[in-house]
Amino acid sequence: MSKSPVPQSQPHRQRSLQSRLQRLESLLKKTPVHVVLVAIALLWTLPTMGLLISSVRQRDAVLQTGWWTVFQHPLDFTQYSLQNYIDVLTAEGMGQAFLNSLAISIPATVIPIAIAAYAAYAFAWMEFPGRQVLFMLVVGLLVVPLQMTLIPILRIYSVLGWSGSFLGVWLAHAGYGMPLGIYLLRNYIGALPRDLIEAAAVDGASHLNIFTRLIVPLSMPAIASFAVFQFLWVWNDLLVALVYLGGTPDVAPVTLRLANMVGSRGQDWHILTSGAFVTMMVPLLVFFALQRYFVRGILAGSVKG
Amino acid sequence: MQDSILEKMIGVIVAVLLGSGGVVALFYGANFLIGLLPQKWRSRLLPWVYLGPALAVLTAYLILPTLNTIYLSFLDARSQNFVGLDNYVYAFTNDNMLVAFRNNMLWLVLVTGVSVGLGLILAVLTDRVRYESVVKTLIFLPMAISFVGASVIWRFVYAFRPEGSEQIGLLNAIVTSLGYEPVGWLVERSLNNFALIAIMIWLQTGFCMVLLSAAVKGIPTDILEAARIDGANEVQIFWRVTIPMIRSTILVVATTTVILILKVFDIVFVMTAGNQGTEVLASRMIKEMFNFRNFGHGSAIAVILLLAVIPVMVSNIRRFRQQESIR
Numbered sequence: 001m002s003k004s005p006v007p008q009s010q011p012h013r014q015r016s017l018q019s020r021l022q023r024l025e026s027l028l029k030k031t032p033v034h035v036v037l038v039a040i041a042l043l044w045t046l047p048t049m050g051l052l053i054s055s056v057r058q059r060d061a062v063l064q065t066g067w068w069t070v071f072q073h074p075l076d077f078t079q080y081s082l083q084n085y086i087d088v089l090t091a092e093g094m095g096q097a098f099l100n101s102l103a104i105s106i107p108a109t110v111i112p113i114a115i116a117a118y119a120a121y122a123f124a125w126m127e128f129p130g131r132q133v134l135f136m137l138v139v140g141l142l143v144v145p146l147q148m149t150l151i152p153i154l155r156i157y158s159v160l161g162w163s164g165s166f167l168g169v170w171l172a173h174a175g176y177g178m179p180l181g182i183y184l185l186r187n188y189i190g191a192l193p194r195d196l197i198e199a200a201a202v203d204g205a206s207h208l209n210i211f212t213r214l215i216v217p218l219s220m221p222a223i224a225s226f227a228v229f230q231f232l233w234v235w236n237d238l239l240v241a242l243v244y245l246g247g248t249p250d251v252a253p254v255t256l257r258l259a260n261m262v263g264s265r266g267q268d269w270h271i272l273t274s275g276a277f278v279t280m281m282v283p284l285l286v287f288f289a290l291q292r293y294f295v296r297g298i299l300a301g302s303v304k305g
Numbered sequence: 306m307q308d309s310i311l312e313k314m315i316g317v318i319v320a321v322l323l324g325s326g327g328v329v330a331l332f333y334g335a336n337f338l339i340g341l342l343p344q345k346w347r348s349r350l351l352p353w354v355y356l357g358p359a360l361a362v363l364t365a366y367l368i369l370p371t372l373n374t375i376y377l378s379f380l381d382a383r384s385q386n387f388v389g390l391d392n393y394v395y396a397f398t399n400d401n402m403l404v405a406f407r408n409n410m411l412w413l414v415l416v417t418g419v420s421v422g423l424g425l426i427l428a429v430l431t432d433r434v435r436y437e438s439v440v441k442t443l444i445f446l447p448m449a450i451s452f453v454g455a456s457v458i459w460r461f462v463y464a465f466r467p468e469g470s471e472q473i474g475l476l477n478a479i480v481t482s483l484g485y486e487p488v489g490w491l492v493e494r495s496l497n498n499f500a501l502i503a504i505m506i507w508l509q510t511g512f513c514m515v516l517l518s519a520a521v522k523g524i525p526t527d528i529l530e531a532a533r534i535d536g537a538n539e540v541q542i543f544w545r546v547t548i549p550m551i552r553s554t555i556l557v558v559a560t561t562t563v564i565l566i567l568k569v570f571d572i573v574f575v576m577t578a579g580n581q582g583t584e585v586l587a588s589r590m591i592k593e594m595f596n597f598r599n600f601g602h603g604s605a606i607a608v609i610l611l612l613a614v615i616p617v618m619v620s621n622i623r624r625f626r627q628q629e630s631i632r
Binding site for chain 2 (some may be wrong): 142179
């Protein structure tokens, strides 16, 4: 009874030893791969980690010792504080800038989506003269550097009194995001099954009904990708805000506020690190929550001008 | 204080509703008006109602300004007198401009080379380990960070304290612990351009990796198996199978990176303001426009940037026409 398992387990044990050896061999073979990957991942993470840790350290500690010294007593919670964030949000005006960024980014995302979706539907499913040529124009405009447009628009804005206004920035971002929006949505909407749209038309649905009831719900993945891309583009933008909004704190978004802080408080790292993290919070949230759409949007939007 | 915050919040919400709601109302209004027209007119006009706002925005913000900038590049600083090619002569002879051109070349070669190369290596290596997604997320993460945010992160890494005082910048802490003197990374003329280029590589490698990784995963496994059976080692497979198979993706990633580099001004603007010989074309353009108020020079630089992306524009249009002829 007690002996019977032995002959059975002998080859089994051999096999498991063999497979363990094989695994060890492959592990050894792969060691350089692991070392390289871990090293690069660490190298890529350290700068951001330094910023994060410094932003929650006390002012004097940040200015006197390196951020890595917290690892000497990582559990000593008295060395951490949120005071830098309170300072940066109130005294440094980051709170106001955060609200401004929201007020700029949300309409500057919604407006181009709505306009581009209608245009994309027309390009994909309506007949009109010049359709091909106009769409080729859109494709060509994709990569135009927005530097080409700054001087003329700035001049018109100062005549209209639009510089320093949200409306001016919304429309500018709508214009700069438009080629990509039309291009992305038209490719997606154009690939929807023809039968579906023709069946709806035969049933007497108007174009507006087809668009709102059929096209928009079906195109949600593409709309979401473009929305994520456009929102992050606007949130992270410095150039458009700098040129059209100027330096007024009433309307300046977080990126502009942070860039000004680098100029005025360049050595006050407790303020700069927490300020930088305030600007990064929303994009990081979007990154982790909507990673699928984020990646798709970034990849599709990489050609934007 | 409480009131003013509440007031600002309400202001923001009103702004968001007005901006977002306005555009939706526009389409419903136009559709209603079209509905009043006779049937024959309706079907002819409707496409233009759908296209109208988009075409208006494209014309106002991209087409007309671009043409206007080309025109302005032949006028003087205040856009009053015709000066012929003077602005372009300036662009190609002025010492500061030549520095900007040299730096731009350096950016183009190094950022494109390193981030595409490293992205490719990472794409191949991450394919072989189980913690692939963690590594990829960490390297892709900087894509979410703005250029301004990234600049602050790296200014902190490069922070400089005179010798003797404790270094709070990571890089100088390493340098001094090895027994060397601290380095002014952003001031030393032989180093500062590379310090800025490193930031862009940090930001862009994740993008290259993700695109190339998708291409690497698309290579059929039986081709790789066949190569292994024929006795090819992993390095040979990388050079003789992987790279030729994903050549077109490498090309797309590289051109995308080139276009992005041409337009980046934020990093230089925040890190050094273009001082100590770190200017690039895009940052020089903003300086000409804002600091010197020279719209002629600024426009000429913008036109040079446009000329640099025209080959990509042409190839995009050509590729689109090919796709359309297949459809």
